[in-house]
Amino acid sequence: MTNRTITRVLARRVWDSRGRPTVEAEVHLSSGVTGRAIAPAGASRGTREAIDLRDGGSRFGGMDVMRAVAGVNGAINARLIGLDAGDQAAVDAALVALDGTSNKATLGGNATVAVSLACLHAAAQGPVWQHVAQLYGATPTLPLPEIQIFGGGAHAGRRVDIQDFMVMVPGAGTMAEVFEVTAGIYVAAGSILAEKGLLRGVADEGGWWPEFTSNEEALDFLIRAIERAGEVPGDRVVISLDVAASEFGHGGQYRLALDDRTMDSAGMAERLGQWLDRYPIASIEDPLAEDDLPGLAAFTREYGDRVQIIGDDALVTNAALVRQAAAAGACNAMLLKVNQIGTVTEAVAAWRAAANAGWPSVVSARSGETEDTSIVDLCVGLGAGQLKVGSFARSERMAKWNACIRVEDTNPDLRFVGGEPLAKTWWGRKARD
Ligand code: 2PG
Ligand code: MG
Numbered sequence: 001m002t003n004r005t006i007t008r009v010l011a012r013r014v015w016d017s018r019g020r021p022t023v024e025a026e027v028h029l030s031s032g033v034t035g036r037a038i039a040p041a042g043a044s045r046g047t048r049e050a051i052d053l054r055d056g057g058s059r060f061g062g063m064d065v066m067r068a069v070a071g072v073n074g075a076i077n078a079r080l081i082g083l084d085a086g087d088q089a090a091v092d093a094a095l096v097a098l099d100g101t102s103n104k105a106t107l108g109g110n111a112t113v114a115v116s117l118a119c120l121h122a123a124a125q126g127p128v129w130q131h132v133a134q135l136y137g138a139t140p141t142l143p144l145p146e147i148q149i150f151g152g153g154a155h156a157g158r159r160v161d162i163q164d165f166m167v168m169v170p171g172a173g174t175m176a177e178v179f180e181v182t183a184g185i186y187v188a189a190g191s192i193l194a195e196k197g198l199l200r201g202v203a204d205e206g207g208w209w210p211e212f213t214s215n216e217e218a219l220d221f222l223i224r225a226i227e228r229a230g231e232v233p234g235d236r237v238v239i240s241l242d243v244a245a246s247e248f249g250h251g252g253q254y255r256l257a258l259d260d261r262t263m264d265s266a267g268m269a270e271r272l273g274q275w276l277d278r279y280p281i282a283s284i285e286d287p288l289a290e291d292d293l294p295g296l297a298a299f300t301r302e303y304g305d306r307v308q309i310i311g312d313d314a315l316v317t318n319a320a321l322v323r324q325a326a327a328a329g330a331c332n333a334m335l336l337k338v339n340q341i342g343t344v345t346e347a348v349a350a351w352r353a354a355a356n357a358g359w360p361s362v363v364s365a366r367s368g369e370t371e372d373t374s375i376v377d378l379c380v381g382l383g384a385g386q387l388k389v390g391s392f393a394r395s396e397r398m399a400k401w402n403a404c405i406r407v408e409d410t411n412p413d414l415r416f417v418g419g420e421p422l423a424k425t426w427w428g429r430k431a432r433d
Pocket of ligand 1: 041042043044045163164205242244312364365366367368
């Protein structure tokens with residue numbers, strides 16, 4: 001028995017930022033150290049994601065997680081006792097084997113991800129991001145944040161079809177500078193909407209929830225907010241979108257309800273292409289649906305040399321799906337959400353598959369979040385380069401951004417990557433000229 005031997009694994013039900021039950025896990029070691037983590041939850045979920053085990057029935061709308069909690073306290077606890085928490089691969093392999101399905105349907109991805117991340121925390125003998133860097137032989141860096149200003153899609157009653165209207169500040173020299181600039185844009189966006197009587201509140205990830213009359217109007221307002229904050233759009237600040245097209249595109253047909261338009265895959269791509277021409281958009285996620293790999297490939301052929309094209313629903317942090325998409329020429333970047341696959345080891349395998357394809361990765365939160373900041377440790381430790389957390393409001397979001405500030409403040413030697421991940425986009429070319 002070493003001092004990192006697991007002596008007990010337990011779980012309890014806690015609550016997420018949407019007021020829904022979720023799983024918190026603890027991994028206890030022989031040294032007396034405990035690691036803890038909480039599972040997040042998505043709303044715009046890919047169909048091939050790990051299953052969140054929910055109780056069903058009428059309690060909390062069927063969303064309770066007492067079965068997932070019981071699985072941790074029972075079978076998972078029994079299986080992991082005696083393992084070395086420092087051997088993340090062995091712990092995760094034990095979880096995968098115990099579950100026995102391809103999508104964590106037995107134990108629940110919500111149970112396995114909480115335990116897997118708790119193990120990472122328990123095994124770390126200093127900052128968790130340093131442990132991550134050591135485990136995976138990576139060079140830690142401070143990432144470029146991607147921050148939501150307007151929320152839509154499944155996160156805001158589908159008032160706007162496009163899900164995330166975000167900004168990035170690739171021209172900043174530090175993370176602190178990114179946050180200063182973003183704070184100005186976020187507040188300016190809220191004021192402009194309030195002045196026009198268009199403000200309805202905040203969406204699930206803290207971005208403003210507006211009453212727009214078209215998807216394009218949201219982009220126009222975003223430009224105005226950037227300008228009111230004293231910035232030149234496309235200069236230090238660029239726009240980033242998560243279209244989340246799987247939410248309104250099925251079988252090659254895309255329905256933008258707000259614009260009252262139904263298009264085929266090529267029509268949808270053309271519409272997005274017009275936005276790329278008109279607005280300083282440097283990154284676009286899920287421009288087409290998860291069931292439209294040919295469409296994603298065509299889009300990547302057409303626009304992949306000027307904009308980052310991130311796969312979320314089509315890749316679901318799954319190494320095999322990343323390899324398949326890369327072979328098809330679909331996407332040129334990956335979104336990394338650990339709970340889409342269910343363990344740290346499998347998420348890192350997807351990250352490696354993306355890196356092998358020459359793709360950057362964006363580590364991402366879910367729309368249902370908590371105070372858990374494990375994704376900051378993963379992003380910094382892997383040197384992933386980009387971090388998407390949601391907006392610049394609400395503490396489940398700010399917990400992550402403030403954790404970034406703490407890491408930057410206490411580690412002056414860590415390099416902030418700035419605009420490097422966007423080097424292959426129009427912004428990168430402009431910055432080099
Ligand atoms: C996404 C995420 C975060 P959800 O689509 O990228 O914005 O949303 O967690 O609901 O899948
Ligand atoms: Mg997405």
